[in-house]
Amino acid sequence: MLWLVKTRFRVLIRDRANLFWSFIFPLCLGTFFFLGFGNLLDNTHFEQINLYIASDYTDEQFVKVMEEIKIDDDTFLFKVNQDFSKDALEQYLTANAITGYLFVENNSIYYRINENGMTQTVTKSVLDQYIQTRNVILEVASTNPEKIESIQQSLSNNKNYLETIRSKRQTSTNAMYIYFYALIAMTCTYGCFWGIKLVNDTQANQSNLASRISIAPTHRLKIIISYSIASFLLHFAGCLITFFYLNFGLGVNFGDNIPMIVLVIFVGSLCGIAFGAILSSLIKIKGSQKEGIISMITLALNALAGLMFPDLKYLISKYLPVLGYINPSALITDALHSLHYYEGLGHFYFYISLLSVLTVVFIACAYFFMRGSRYDSV
Amino acid sequence: MIVFKLYFKIVLTAKFLITVYLGIFMVLAIVTSTTQSPEKIYSNQKIDIAWVDYDQTSLSESLKNYVSNYAVFETIKAEKVDEALFYRDILVYVEIPEGFFANLATANEDTIKTKSVPGAMGSYQIENALNRYLNLARSFKENELYPESLETEIEKALENSTNVLITETKHSNFTNITFFFGYACYIIMALLIPLVGSIMSSLNNLEIKRRNILGSISNSKMQGLLLLSNLALGILLILILLGLGVILYSDTLFTTQGLLFILNAILFSITTITLAYALATIFKSQMMINALGTIISLGLAFITGIFIPQYLLGNSIKTLAQIFPSYWYIKTNNQIQAITSWAYSDMKPFYENLLIQLVFIAIFVGITFFISKKRMRAES
Numbered sequence: 001m002l003w004l005v006k007t008r009f010r011v012l013i014r015d016r017a018n019l020f021w022s023f024i025f026p027l028c029l030g031t032f033f034f035l036g037f038g039n040l041l042d043n044t045h046f047e048q049i050n051l052y053i054a055s056d057y058t059d060e061q062f063v064k065v066m067e068e069i070k071i072d073d074d075t076f077l078f079k080v081n082q083d084f085s086k087d088a089l090e091q092y093l094t095a096n097a098i099t100g101y102l103f104v105e106n107n108s109i110y111y112r113i114n115e116n117g118m119t120q121t122v123t124k125s126v127l128d129q130y131i132q133t134r135n136v137i138l139e140v141a142s143t144n145p146e147k148i149e150s151i152q153q154s155l156s157n158n159k160n161y162l163e164t165i166r167s168k169r170q171t172s173t174n175a176m177y178i179y180f181y182a183l184i185a186m187t188c189t190y191g192c193f194w195g196i197k198l199v200n201d202t203q204a205n206q207s208n209l210a211s212r213i214s215i216a217p218t219h220r221l222k223i224i225i226s227y228s229i230a231s232f233l234l235h236f237a238g239c240l241i242t243f244f245y246l247n248f249g250l251g252v253n254f255g256d257n258i259p260m261i262v263l264v265i266f267v268g269s270l271c272g273i274a275f276g277a278i279l280s281s282l283i284k285i286k287g288s289q290k291e292g293i294i295s296m297i298t299l300a301l302n303a304l305a306g307l308m309f310p311d312l313k314y315l316i317s318k319y320l321p322v323l324g325y326i327n328p329s330a331l332i333t334d335a336l337h338s339l340h341y342y343e344g345l346g347h348f349y350f351y352i353s354l355l356s357v358l359t360v361v362f363i364a365c366a367y368f369f370m371r372g373s374r375y376d377s378v
Numbered sequence: 379m380i381v382f383k384l385y386f387k388i389v390l391t392a393k394f395l396i397t398v399y400l401g402i403f404m405v406l407a408i409v410t411s412t413t414q415s416p417e418k419i420y421s422n423q424k425i426d427i428a429w430v431d432y433d434q435t436s437l438s439e440s441l442k443n444y445v446s447n448y449a450v451f452e453t454i455k456a457e458k459v460d461e462a463l464f465y466r467d468i469l470v471y472v473e474i475p476e477g478f479f480a481n482l483a484t485a486n487e488d489t490i491k492t493k494s495v496p497g498a499m500g501s502y503q504i505e506n507a508l509n510r511y512l513n514l515a516r517s518f519k520e521n522e523l524y525p526e527s528l529e530t531e532i533e534k535a536l537e538n539s540t541n542v543l544i545t546e547t548k549h550s551n552f553t554n555i556t557f558f559f560g561y562a563c564y565i566i567m568a569l570l571i572p573l574v575g576s577i578m579s580s581l582n583n584l585e586i587k588r589r590n591i592l593g594s595i596s597n598s599k600m601q602g603l604l605l606l607s608n609l610a611l612g613i614l615l616i617l618i619l620l621g622l623g624v625i626l627y628s629d630t631l632f633t634t635q636g637l638l639f640i641l642n643a644i645l646f647s648i649t650t651i652t653l654a655y656a657l658a659t660i661f662k663s664q665m666m667i668n669a670l671g672t673i674i675s676l677g678l679a680f681i682t683g684i685f686i687p688q689y690l691l692g693n694s695i696k697t698l699a700q701i702f703p704s705y706w707y708i709k710t711n712n713q714i715q716a717i718t719s720w721a722y723s724d725m726k727p728f729y730e731n732l733l734i735q736l737v738f739i740a741i742f743v744g745i746t747f748f749i750s751k752k753r754m755r756a757e758s
Binding site for chain 1: 391392394395398401402405406409420421422423425448458460461463464465466467473487489490491492493494495496497499500502503505506507508509510512513514516517520521523535536538539540541542543544545665669672673676677680681685686690691692695698716718
């Protein structure tokens with residue numbers, strides 16, 4: 001048996017096409033992901049707003065207040081700029097070089113903009129707050145002058161009434177990570193190419209080599225198991241290399257639970273190979289067309305798991321969760337995501353169990369399709 | 379005709395590949411085709427949030443009413459809130475505890491529980507609005523400044539707002555169609571490189587080449603017909619994509635900008651075809667061409683701004699991306715979206731980008747010509 005595994009291993013490492021998809025392609029894609037998203041993985045950075053105030057229509061006290069507004073202890077909300085006149089700012093606005101500017105005329109604040117947007121909404125909201133506070137004080141001064149001091153004190157004592165109940169781990173991740181989880185899932189499901197080779201080399205009606213192997217005296221189960229072990233070892237190694245490259249080479253944080261991540265990759269690799277074996281047995285076309293069809297099915301499954309557009313995965317989990325439960329790529333992605341995102345292992349166990357069940361079903365079906373067959377003619 | 383027939387017969391063997399790519403593209407285009415109305419007056423940019431109110435008082439209702447100026451309330455199951463935040467389906471989750479307003483401005487003041495996406499401006503906006511309302515409520519309550527009800531007094535105070543002057547030159551919203559044509563760039567590369575590459579590579583096979591030379595169609599005519607077939611394939615692909623575009627974006631597609639988007643896409647298809655030609659000339663193995671097609675299309679999608687907007691790319695990546703045609707295609711796409719004037723000075727960057735794409739075509743054709751000449755000499 002060991003000899004069979006060894007021989008098969010030597011055959012497999014000469015298959016340049018499959019080696020490319022299992023080893024080289026995921027590394028290339030991972031590098032592209034990192035080059036593209038590397039600076040988006042940390043989402044805790046707040047972009048300051050450029051606030052342009054016309055130098056010829058301004059109010060010193062108002063500018064001072066705007067300059068002092070903070071988002072947190074270290075960051076100011078606005079980068080206030082008073083270098084340009086109203087006419088110059090109007091020109092910049094027309095040329096779309098700035099999103100808006102402010103000017104103060106007859107004690108009223110005017111906010112001039114091109115279009116609606118989040119920056120404009122936040123700016124206007126802060127300006128509203130300034131005007132509202134000022135008006136409350138003026139109102140109290142005219143109606144209840146005896147309370148003017150105390151209301152001023154109350155209003156200046158700005159309290160934070162919000163308490164965040166989201167864990168640090170959750171706030172430090174974002175949907176960009178899905179690309180990397182989906183990449184691992186893709187590498188695992190690319191095991192289908194080894195599955196195709198397994199069927200092509202053992203089913204007598206698929207190739208001349210398989211016909212010769214089928215009439216050999218070695219027990220069929222022994223051949224299937226030894227060939228599968230060799231495929232699995234090679235593919236699992238490829239998946240692990242991808243994971244370690246992403247985690248330690250590029251520094252993508254998958255969480256600390258490495259043994260569980262390896263477990264997901266282990267089950268995912270098995271699942272990928274078994275999935276390929278089933279499809280290869282079911283699709284009766286020979287040659288590269290069969291590989292093309294299976295590769296497209298895998299690509300579609302990976303796309304649905306968020307490889308190209310993470311929101312697609314979310315939409316499926318929101319509106320059609322069953323589709324996510326029967327898609328091995330989505331289950332691998334979800335298992336890795338839950339390990340990194342959630343504190344407990346409840347979610348992880350759910351996804352790894354589903355993936356394991358799916359893998360067992362795939363292996364059983366693959367064996368059913370690949371077991372001894374008799375042919376009148378091949 | 380016989381060459382065309384042969385060409386499209388080979389193309390049809392890849393119908394599954396074409397269907398899957400177009401299917402994925404269609405799903406994405408439909409998902410992102412939410413229409414946005416053009417802006418004429420100022421309106422707040424609203425974000426999606428989840429709201430749970432255990433207090434159920436007139437004040438908590440008034441607070442919700444105020445926050446609705448900045449938010450759209452989404453109904454999310456409690457166990458799905460974390461997932462919704464992760465995928466930014468919502469940016470903030472707000473939970474008002476029972477008895478919150480009764481305890482406001484007393485020694486037993488409570489807090490509102492929130493979960494939010496850090497760093498997002500929308501999250502800051504909601505948190506700021508909540509604190510503003512609550513600080514006003516506390517100030518009025520502490521000073522007993524509410525002759526009628528507290529909520530009426532707060533609402534009155536919050537009515538004052540800044541004067542917003544919005545410029546009058548408004549244009550249609552091209553955001554969705556820009557995404558559509560941006561993503562089309564990936565589909566064009568992912569389909570045309572392997573298809574054109576494989577067909578050209580199979581015809582470049584020495585045995586087949588020799589048989590074709592013996593045939594009644596002269597070699598130069600054959601090459602010309604193949605070139606036309608490749609162009610026809612590129613145009614056909616653009617037409618299929620436009621078919622979908624007509625359904626989803628008829629309002630913006632039939633505009634001058636829409637025509638420029640199409641022109642840019644046609645030019646990019648030609649660039650991709652010439653690239654595939656060059657690859658088929660350099661590499662003999664079809665497996666290698668397919669592998670390169672996948673790596674090039676996906677790789678460029680990530681580093682040249684197809685999947686991630688160019689403004690989010692790091693500076694070094696942006697510099698690297700400039701050596702690829704898809705970077706200039708996407709840049710042109712973004713420029714078309716932002717066109718406000720048709721003056722030559724404003725349109726100059728657009729023309730320059732088109733010119734750069736033409737330079738890429740010339741480079742790829744040059745490479746193909748040089749290598750095929752060299753190979754022909756070796757073969758003869």
